[in-house]
Amino acid sequence: MEGWRYPEPMVLVDLETTGANPLRDRVTEIGLIEIDADGLRRWSTLVDPGVPIPEFIQRLTGIDDAMVAGAPRFAEVADEVAQRLRGRLFVAHNARFDYGFLKNEFKRLGLPFHATVLCTVKLSRRLYPQHFKHNLDSLVERHGLSVEGERHRALTDAELLWQFLGAATRDHPTAEVEAAIAELTRQPALPPGLDPAALDDLPELPGAYVFRGEDATPLYVGRNANLRKGVLAHFGARAKSLPWLAAIRGLEWHEAPGDLGARLLELRLLKNLAPLHNARGKPARELCAWQLVEHDGLLVPERVDVARLDFTRTERDRVFGPFRSRRDANKLLDKLAEPFRLCRRVLGLEPAPKSGQPGCADCGGRCKGVCVGRESAAQHNARLLSALARSAFAPWPFPGPIGLPEGPEWASRLHVIDRWVYLGTVADPAELPALLQTPRPAFDIDFYQLLQQELRQRGEQVVVLATSTSTSTSKS
Template identity: 50%
Template sequence: MNALLRAHPGGLAFVDIETTGGPAQHDSITEVGIVQVDEDGVREWSTLVRPASRIPDYIRRLTGIDDDMVASAPRFSEIADEVFDRLDGRLFIAHNARFDHGHLRAAFRRAGLDIRPQVLCTVKLSRRLFPDHRRHGLDHLIERHGLMVADRHRALGDAQLLWQFWQKIHDRFPAGHIEAAVRELIGHPSLPPHLDPEQIAGLPDSPGVYLFYGERAAGAADGHLPLYIGKSTRLRSRVLSHFAADHSSDRELSLSQQVRHVEWIATAGEIGALLEEARLVKQLQPTHNRQLRRNRELCTWRLATDIVGDWRLELVHAADLDFGRRDDLYGFFRNRREATNRLRALARDHALCPPLLGLDRHPQGARCFDFQLKRCHGACHGSESPQAHAQRLIDALHALKVEHWAWPGPIGLREGEATHVIDGWRWLGTATDEASLARLLEAGRPAFDLDIYKILVKAVKRLSVVKL
C-alpha cells in the first residue's frame, strides 16, 4: 500500500453516496461517506444531504434514510467545498465508481466547482484480481472476503466496506501485483463494470458503425436487446467517449450503464457509415435511437393537371410512388397532418387561395374567407387568373421540390475501395468486388427511405459517380 500512496501522494478516498434514485443532473444525493487514507492515517467523514425531491419508499426501505432525516440537512451546494477538499488530489475509489463519480461531478458543477480525480472502480479491481468469480457486487465481496458489515446501504458504512476490501486484498496479494492492476485500470478509459474490455480491444479508429446491446432478451439479436446504434469516422474514439465518467446528460449516463455487449462494422468512409447506421436503426429498432426510425406514413405533395389543364395538388404516399423517377413531387412529410399544415403555412406566406389548394371547402366562384382578410389575391373568384395563381404556387413550392433522379439506371458512388450502389435514390448495398456488385444489381430494389435519400442527395455531390 505504501507504493500506491507514493504513486498518489494526496492519498486515497474510499467514497460512497446514497441518492433518491433520481438522475445525476438533479439534486438527488441524500448522503455522502468518505474514508480518507494517507500517510497520516485513516479518517472517516459523512453527512446527510437534503435533495431536491422526496425520497421514494423503496429507497427509504433500502437505506433507512427518510424525508424527516434530511429535512434539516444541508444542500450539497452548502457542503461542496468541504467534500471537494476531502477528495481533491486523492485516488477516488468506489464500487461501480461511474455512479458515485458521475453524481458527484454533476453536483460539483452545479455548485460551480470542477474536480477531475483519477477514479478506481472496485468492481473492476475485484474482477481483475479474482477472474474465476462471476459476481463482484458489494454483497458478494462481503461474503467472499468476510467483510464486517456495520451499516449496509448507508454511505459511510459502504465506504468502510471498501476500505476493508482494500486491506483484505493487500493481505492476499503482493503490493506490486495490486499496484500493477490499479495502474492498468486507472490508465484505461473508464468502461461500465459489466462490459468485457476484450469486446472493444480491437476497435479501429476508422469509419464505421457501432452497436450497443443490453441485457439478454428473448427475440433480440444474439439474445441481447439492442440499445443504441451510432456512427463515426473514428470508431474507437467515439465508442470510448460514451463511457467517459463526465456525462453531459442523464440519457448518456443511463445508456453507458446498460451496455453489456458491443459490436461494430467497419466502412470505407463517412458515407458508408451513415448508410449503415440508417439501415440498422430501422432493422433493429434500438431503444435509445430517437431518429432514423421507420415511417410508414411518409407522403408528399404532387403537382398535377386535370383534364382541362388546371393545376391541382394531391397528397400521395411514398409506398405508391417511384420517388426518384418523378419530377412533380414537393416535400416529405411524416403524415397527412404535417403535410396539410405545411401547405397552409405556404398559402399564408404567399397569399395563395386555400380553397383552390384543396384546404377548404368553398362555393365555386365565391370570394374565400382569406380574400376578405386580404390574404388571397382573388383567384377564387376571378380577380387573379388561374395561370398567375398556379405560377405563384410553383414558386412557393420550389424550395420543397424533391430531387429528381438524373440517371437512366443505377449508379455507383466510389468511396475508397467500396462502391455504394444506388438506383432512384434507393441504396441497394455496398460492393467491394465484381461478384458482390453483380449480386446487388440482380437483387430487387428496397422501399424508398427518406433518411437514405437525404444521405444520397449530398453524397452524389461529394463522391465520384460511376454508371453501372
C-alpha cells in the same frame, strides 16, 4: 536518450501489410525493437502473406511477391513474436493499425493476444500541440530523424519511433513525457457487465457500432470517423449523464470505408434494430408527396403515395416532398399559403364552398381571388410553383443504378444506389450482379435526404452501373 528508460518494458512495433483492413489483409513484414533494463534489441522478418501483394502496396513498401516467396508464414514466427511482445508496452505509430493486424494474425491461429497500447501519433500531438501534422514523415522532418534504410520498411520505421522518443525526452522533462504516456495508456472505466476484451479489437477507422444489453437487446447505435474513439467517448466524462450505460453487456461494430459508409450503416442499423436509447425521429408511416394536377387550367395539389412514384419523372410530373405523414404535407401548404397569397381552397386546406358562398374565407385578403376569377389561373400557378420550388422531389438523374466509391485505392468500396434506394456496399465488382438482383428495399425518406445531399456534393463523380453485368463506367 541512452539515459532514459520508461519504467515499464516496451516494444516498438512496425508492420508492412497487403492493405489496410486487419480482417482481410495480411502481414508482409514485422520490425520490433525491444527496450528494457537490459538494453535494446532489434528483430525483423519478412512474412509470406499467402496472398498476392497489390501493386499499390508494392510501390509503397518496395516489398513484392518475389521477396516474400520462401519467407516464413506468420504461423511459423508466431511463437517468437508473442514472446518478444509479452509483458511489454506496445508502441507504434497509428498503433491500432499494427495492433489490430497482429491481434487478427494471432486470432487466426486460435491464440489470444492483448497488450497495453501507446500510439506515438497521439504522443506527438500531446507533446507538440503547436504542430498540425504528426505522420512519420512530418516527425522525420521536424525532429531531424535519421532514416537509415528504406522508408516504409518495418525495422526502419520502428527505428524512427525510437529516435522520436529520444527527441521528445530532449525537448521535454522526463516526468512530462512519462505523464503523457501514462495518460494515453490509461484504461477507461467500463460498465461492469462489459468484457474489456470487447474493446480490444476496435479499430481507429470509420464505422458504426451497437451497444447491446441483456438478451442482446439493442440499447444504442452510433457512428464515428474513429470507431475506437467514438465507443470510448461514452465511458468518459459523459458516462454519469447516461445511466443506461450500466446495462451494456455487449458491443458489436461495423467498419466503413469513410463517412458516407458510416452514415449509411448507422441509418440501416437504427431502422433495423430500433435501439432503446437513441433519440427517436419522426416515424414515416404515411410516406407521401404532393403532385400538381391541372383542373381547368389551375394547378391543384393532390396527395400521392411515394410507393407509386416514378422517381425518374418527379420533376416532369411536378412532384414535391417527400413527407413522413399527411399532416406534414398539409403543414407545408399551410405555411406557404399566407406569404405567397395562395388560395387555401385551391390548396385543399379549406372545404368546398357551401351553396351561394362566393369564394374562400381569405378571398380579397391574403388570397388574391383566383377562386372568384379576380386573378388568372396562370398567375396563381406561377406563385404556387415558386412557393413549392424548394420542396421539389429530386428526380433520379441516372438511367439506372449507380455506385458511390469511397475509401483508399487499396481498400475502396462501392455504395450501390438505385432511384434513391440504398441497395448495399460491395468490395469487389464481381459482387454487383447478385446485389442488383436481390429484393429491392422500400424507399426511405432518411436515406433519400442523405443520398441527395451526397450527390449534390459529388456532382456527377459517380460510377454508372450496367444492370445486367458488373461492368461500369465513370462519369465526371
